Every structure is written in C-alpha cells, then in structure tokens.
Amino acid sequence: MDANDTVLRRLDALELKACEAEDLLETLNLTVYRQQQLIEVLQRQLETLRRQLPDPAAAAPARSLRDELPPHY
Template sequence: MDAQDPLERRLDALELKACEAEDLLDELNLTVYRQQQQIDALVRQLEALRALQTDPGASGAPRNLRDELPPHY
C-alpha cells in the first residue's frame, strides 16, 4: 500500500456523500414543489368558498335560524 490509498479512499467517500446529498436535495425540491402545488389548489378552493359565502344569491348562503321559527313563537 502506498500513501495514495487512504487519500483515494477519502476522496471516494466524499464523492459518494456529495452524490447522496445531491440526490436528497433533488428529492426535497420535488417535495417542496408538490406541496406548493397543493397549497395553491387549496387557496383557490378557499377563495371559491369565500366567494360563495359572500354572494347573497348563492344557495349555500348562511341563513338566520330566527327566520325559521314557527309563526306561533
């Protein structure tokens, strides 16, 4: 064994760690991208629900329960 072997092994180990870190970073980026897509979809749904709630002509508009009391009360 010469003096290059330990140095070469260390270099190989560092290259492997760098490749693993790069793969992990790509995986994390994809996860963040997918989560942002889900957040955007949820925001659009929330905005649609708010638009329905504020529209007085919408069938899903909140109603006052006092208006539904029988006339004898």
Template sequence: MEHSPHDVTERLDALEIKASYAEDLLEQLNLTIYRQQQQIDGLLAQLGQLREQVQSAGQGGAPRNLRDELPPHY
C-alpha cells in the same frame, strides 16, 4: 524528511479512499436535495390549490357558519 515509496503508496491509497467516500456522500446529498425539491414543489402546488378553494368558497355568497361544519358526533 524522505518517505519510502511504500509510505507514499499507503498515503495515496488513503486519499483515494477518502475521495471515493466524499464522492459517494456528495451523490447521496444531491439525491436528497433533489427529492426534497420535488416534495417542496408538490407542496407548493397543493398550497396553490387550497388557496383557490378558499377563495372560491369565500366568493360563494353568505359567510359560512362553523357550526355547520361540526362532525356528526357533536
């Protein structure tokens, strides 16, 4: 089965368009992953800080009474 040069050109154009969309999508996905990794890194840093705060509060001596932490409207 032979294809005319016009058919081949149309198929090649279609493939180039698909490749262009695929490259754009890949770039968007890479950017999304990069941003998510930044968020994860930030959250891990916050978690580390919270762990340090909890450990330092636990070493403060007497155990805390939860009633002391109730909001003033109670």
C-alpha cells in the same frame, strides 16, 4: 502506496457523500414543488368557498335592543 490508498478512499467517500447530498436535495426540491402546487390548489378552493358564503354584514338584520333583553323582563 498506503498514503495514496488512503487519499483515494477518502476521495471516494467524499464523492459518495456529494452524490447522496445531491439526491437528497433533488428529493427535497420535488417535495417543496409538490407542496407549493397543493397550497395553490387549496388557496383557489378557499377563495371559491369564500365567494359562496353570504356577506355577514349584509345578511345580519337590524336588531332592536328589546330583542336583547332576557325573557324574564
């Protein structure tokens, strides 16, 4: 009976570890899912902000080289 008790205890320990691993996996999956949702929201917000910014190439006026000279010249 002692050998059977040892086997049963080991089997119970393995089942407990499997349940804990399954719970942890479910928690991690939920965390990854929520993070992905947040990433998608942030990407949409970033794209909205980019569209609101003026085009830097169109906004920059043509500059003369004389404008580049230091004031002491």
